[in-house]
Amino acid sequence: MEIITNISYILKDPLVQFFLWMAVLHIIGQVFVDKKISFWIASVATTFLWYKYRDPYTPAYAWGIIVGFILLAYILKIVFHFNIFLFLKGRKRCPKCYEEAHLRAKVCPFCGHVFSEKDDLKEGD
Numbered sequence: 001m002e003i004i005t006n007i008s009y010i011l012k013d014p015l016v017q018f019f020l021w022m023a024v025l026h027i028i029g030q031v032f033v034d035k036k037i038s039f040w041i042a043s044v045a046t047t048f049l050w051y052k053y054r055d056p057y058t059p060a061y062a063w064g065i066i067v068g069f070i071l072l073a074y075i076l077k078i079v080f081h082f083n084i085f086l087f088l089k090g091r092k093r094c095p096k097c098y099e100e101a102h103l104r105a106k107v108c109p110f111c112g113h114v115f116s117e118k119d120d121l122k123e124g125d
């Protein structure tokens with residue numbers, strides 16, 4: 001019972017509701033429209049509807065989190081040459097042909113480049 005109480009408490013948070021709405025619209029957009037633009041459809045639609053019918057502060061706070069995460073990903077990419085989006089997909093970038101190979105691959109399946117230890121987790125320059 002305590003878990004249900006905790007979940008219902010979390011679901012009352014408008015920020016959590018905002019991201020849930022965005023996730024649902026994102027899934028609907030992926031199914032019925034297009035994978036590449038569904039994030040933008042979901043985020044713009046949720047922000048607009050929230051701003052119009054709920055409060056203007058939750059979208060601003062949520063966008064702060066989204067922009068913060070994107071900035072963090074870019075800082076990791078620029079400073080450490082680490083691509084978190086590729087890492088979350090379990091892939092790495094081949095420095096020779098720039099194709100995505102499996103994170104644990106020893107040899108690039110596209111061009112035959114032999115990965116060294118430092119190629120792992122590193123974005124090809």
Ligand SMILES: [Zn+2]
Pocket residue numbers: 094095096097098099108109110111112113
């Ligand atoms: Zn390659």
